[in-house]
Structure formats: structure tokens, C-alpha cells
Amino acid sequence: MDVFWALLLCVHFLTAVQASGDHPSLSVSVxxxxxxxxxxxxxxxxxxxxxxxxxxxxxxxxxxxxxxxxxxxxxxxxxxxxxxxxxxxxxxxxxxxxxxxxxxxxxxxxxxxxxxxxxxxxxxxxxxxxxxxxxxxxxxxxxxxxxxxxxxxxxxxxxxxxxDDSVAEGLAIAACVAFILCLPLILMLVYRQRQTVERHRRSHELVRMDSEAQAHENPVFLGDSPQPKPRTVSQIMRQSSETGRHLLSDPGTPLSPNIQGELLFFPSQDPIPESPNLLD
CATH class of the missing domain: 2.60.40.10 (Immunoglobulins)
Known part of the structure; x- marks a missing residue:
């Protein structure tokens, strides 16, 4: 829109210049x-x-x-x-x-x-x-x-x-002069337009990257303290079952229960005979 208004301003400027030259107070005709x-x-x-x-x-x-x-x-x-x-x-x-x-x-x-x-x-x-x-x-x-x-x-x-090409030459010269005068304004507006588009593009890119980071739990974009992933009840029970099986349910381990149902948390030991030397 800025470029459009700049071009419209240049057209009005050229029209005003041409109108001022087309209606002099003193003129000659043949x-x-x-x-x-x-x-x-x-x-x-x-x-x-x-x-x-x-x-x-x-x-x-x-x-x-x-x-x-x-x-x-x-x-x-x-x-x-x-x-x-x-x-x-x-x-x-x-x-x-x-x-x-x-x-x-x-x-x-x-x-x-x-x-x-x-x-x-x-x-x-x-x-x-x-x-x-x-x-x-x-x-x-x-x-x-x-x-x-x-x-x-x-x-x-x-x-x-x-x-006769004098009229065409005059119009061409006037158009070139008007274009040269309006060129800096047009270039500035085009530059501003490009900067605005670039800022919008970067904003959209940052929003997209943030959305992807939250969806995939990428710690790089979550910061120094990543959020733990929530677990379901079935996952917790399965992990507890697997952990107990590895620690307590393997046969032959000292802390595993007996097959006949007897709890043997400590191994049975024979009584230690008294030493005659100690009694003396």
C-alpha cells in the first residue's frame, strides 16, 4: 500500500507540473x-x-x-x-x-x-x-x-x-524528471515493506519452532529444566512388576522366598560349640 500511495503522489506531481505548463498566461498560436x-x-x-x-x-x-x-x-x-x-x-x-x-x-x-x-x-x-x-x-x-x-x-x-517529435520528447523528459524525483521515496517504501515482511516471516518461524519443540519435547527449546513426560498407570505398574521380578522373583537369590513357602530371610546356622579354653 505504501508503494501505491507513493506512485499516486508522483502521478499527481507530474499532472500538476504538466498542467502548470499547459496553461500559461501568455501564449502564441498559428x-x-x-x-x-x-x-x-x-x-x-x-x-x-x-x-x-x-x-x-x-x-x-x-x-x-x-x-x-x-x-x-x-x-x-x-x-x-x-x-x-x-x-x-x-x-x-x-x-x-x-x-x-x-x-x-x-x-x-x-x-x-x-x-x-x-x-x-x-x-x-x-x-x-x-x-x-x-x-x-x-x-x-x-x-x-x-x-x-x-x-x-x-x-x-x-x-x-x-x-514532429518535440512534444513527445518534452513529455518523456518530464516523465524522467518526475521518476528521478520520486525514486528515493519509492525505494525507501519498498525497503520498509521488505523489512516488515521479513519481521513477519521471522515471527512465524519462531512460533512454528516453539510449537514443534513443545510437541516433541526437545530440551534445546524447552530451556534448562525440561518438563517430565507424564506416564500412564499401566506404564507405572509394568515398570514396578519388571523391577520386582528382577530383584525378588529370581530363584536362588538370598532374599527371594522359598518355594515351599518358608521365609528364609537369613541362612540357618549350627550352634557354635563352646571352646574349652574359653571356659577355663
Missing amino acids: PHRTYECPEGANVTLTCVQSGSKAASEDKLWNTWLFTSHSKEHCHKGIHPRESGHTNRSVGVSYISGEKSFSIFLQTVNHKDQGKYCCLLLDFHGKHKVEQEAHEFIYLTVVPTNANTLNGSLKCLEWSHVPP
Whole structure:
């Protein structure tokens, strides 16, 4: 039962940690997860803010990060087209709205394909970050064909999520941390449980040995003064009869009775003649 309660406590702890991380005050969402654009098209990637600042005097700051590998996390300082601000010379613009912020890419090419991360920070003062929220968008660039050259270059948008192991990795890490934190408690309870079982086993063993000792009259377990074994009347009479037969009933013994019924407890002796020397 102790182990069960320990595991239940760990599950509640993990649930509380997960719940606290699933409901932040400040969060970011994306209307479309995946964009597919032909080469030469223009695209605008948008993230939507929800929640509020920790304090009214805080300042919100947003930026975009980029990685060409969709399975990797975005790294700090790596921006789309190596520009962290609006730079029309490289065809990138940062746009901030009241509840959304976007990045505009002009004339996309194969180098623009990858994972775009929108980052929102809540600053208290100049350097203290109170809250942080982020999301990601995938951009796929496909070669142009005759149909796209004759018509307008348009991007396709989807809301489905390509395979990403970041959520699974986060849950696995959280589970490992919770298990490591609860492991000492679990081991202590298991040790106590084993000690209790061992004490019960020894108690039962001592009771069993004591019962066997009383049943077999083993002096080792009865102590220094073993109890005499009770005897029946027939055993006492048989022993007395056997003892009397050996001591008195054997023929020819000096103390045994005569066959004719005469009691001869002492042997008969002739009178001793008087010595003439003694009379003189």
C-alpha cells in the first residue's frame, strides 16, 4: 500500500507540473501550420498572441527565428535571411499588429525552406523576462512549372502538423524528471515493506519452532529444566512388576522366598560349640 500511495503522489506531481505548463498566461498560436510556395512567390507567415502581460508596465517584444532542418529547434540569434529586423534589401519585413505579428518574405527560393519560429517575450524592465511563448511554422518551397509561370504565384496553406517529435520528447523528459524525483521515496517504501515482511516471516518461524519443540519435547527449546513426560498407570505398574521380578522373583537369590513357602530371610546356622579354653 505504501508503494501505491507513493506512485499516486508522483502521478499527481507530474499532472500538476504538466498542467502548470499547459496553461500559461501568455501564449502564441498559428492560423496555419504549413505553407507550400512555388519559387519566386511572396509569403506572409503569421502568429497570433493570446493572454496578457504579467504587469501593465511590462513590454512585449517579438521576433522570428529560422532553421533549415524541420526536426531541429530554432536557435537564438539565427533569423530568416540572417536579418533580425526589417531589411528590404534582402526581401524580409517584420510586421507587428495589436494581437498578431508576422514576417513577410519576398521572392522565396529553396534556401528559405525550413522551420520558422515566432517568439514572444514579456519584459519587466529592461532585462527581466516574466513570460515567454513561442510557436513554429513550416515553409516548403517547390519548383515552378508552366502553369504557375502563366498565372499568379500563390502559396498553399494547411493547418495539419508534419511529424514532429518535440512534444513527445518534452513529455518523456518530464516523465524522467518526475521518476528521478520520486525514486528515493519509492525505494525507501519498498525497503520498509521488505523489512516488515521479513519481521513477519521471522515471527512465524519462531512460533512454528516453539510449537514443534513443545510437541516433541526437545530440551534445546524447552530451556534448562525440561518438563517430565507424564506416564500412564499401566506404564507405572509394568515398570514396578519388571523391577520386582528382577530383584525378588529370581530363584536362588538370598532374599527371594522359598518355594515351599518358608521365609528364609537369613541362612540357618549350627550352634557354635563352646571352646574349652574359653571356659577355663
